[in-house]
Amino acid sequence: MVVRLYDLCGRDRDLRFSPYCWRARFALAHKGVVPETVPTPFGAIREIEGGAFRTVPVLVDNGERIGDSFEIALHLEATRPGAPTLFGSEGIVAAARFLEGWAVAHLHPVIGRIIIMPIHDLIDVADQAYFRQSREARYGVTLEAFTTGADAEREALARALAPLRHALARHEWLGGPSPLFTDYIVLGSLMWLYTIHGELPLAPDDPVLNWFERGLDLHGGLARQATSAGAR
Template identity: 50%
Template sequence: MTRILYSLCGRDDTRPFSPHCWKVSLALAHKGLDYIEKPVPFTQIPTLENGFSKTVPILRDGNLLIRDSFDIALYLEETYPDGPTLFGGEGGKALSRFVESVSNTLIHPALVKVAIKDIHDLLGETDQIYFRHSREARLGRNLEDVHADRDAEISAIASRFEAIRQTLKHQPFIGGEGPLFADYILFGALQWVRVTTRLTLLPADDPVSDWFERCLDLYGGKGRAVA
């Protein structure tokens, strides 16, 4: 049985960059499950699997299709209980929901402003038109104006990680002594910026930087495979 993970790319399909797809990539590796990754550009997503989803990730596991990174993680946990746990029980699921909320409301909005012009520039022409129209409508500003404020956003980003930083002073991973899906949620956000901008957002001696380096090394350096 071949598992297929549909993920997101620009002109270069060797550089998948979606934060949500990276969560699933590490979740599959965590469970020790083989899969084929098929990155596609934004405008091809509606054609996948007979229009199954408007967004990626999409996981095909045999005859089943699952969308949404958290739902995929829950599916993997239930379907493959013999592999290492992604949550460590109901408490870990609650932790992951909390980390996802922190990421979506506090961290992602800042990272969007840092990376948005770089993402546009990675895309093919058709996707650039789609991306510019949809993101400028969402933000109420053109991409160049958002990009012009990037340095100010970067200088303020460290403060957005303070709660995570304090946690990581006591343990190597958000999940404790080893990574859980909660770690992959935040890893996906930082990997998104790493792949699209190649910027270093946090000082090397920041506990969050140390944690991110540990995550990049997981599963044979899976995160580092995209430089």
């Protein structure tokens, strides 16, 4: 059974920085699935599987094509009931949707102000005009004006992560005793920051850092190999 994941990449094909692709990669690893990953620069997304998709990740699983990281997680849960669960209950699916909405609305803007300009500089030169235009339309300002950098956003990042810190004060994982897709949503968002910026600009004693380090070690260190160091 061929399982293929189209995974966003930078000019260096080994730089995999999409938060949504990371969510899918964690979910696949959680289910014990080792996909063939296809490094996909922005400009190649429209060519995926005949042109049916506008975003990555895209999973091709035994002939079925699924876009969107959350849909991929639900698909894996439905098709691999014997492997460890990604959710455990429908209540967690709904809570995970809350987390997905929180990440987009309240975490990604803060991370974006740190890394949008660096991302622009690390992607295919041919994709930079598209990237600039689409992001400047989204944020309503130039990339240069939107990007404030890690020093300026340090406090905002710590503040944005307060709910996660509150949960991790009492639980080893956001999923409780072991990681669930709820963890992978936030780990994916932070992998976006980590792969581009090279570190998480958080206080050394922040429990979020400890949890993130444990996240890097999951599934044979899947995410640990992906620091930006090698990519730059």
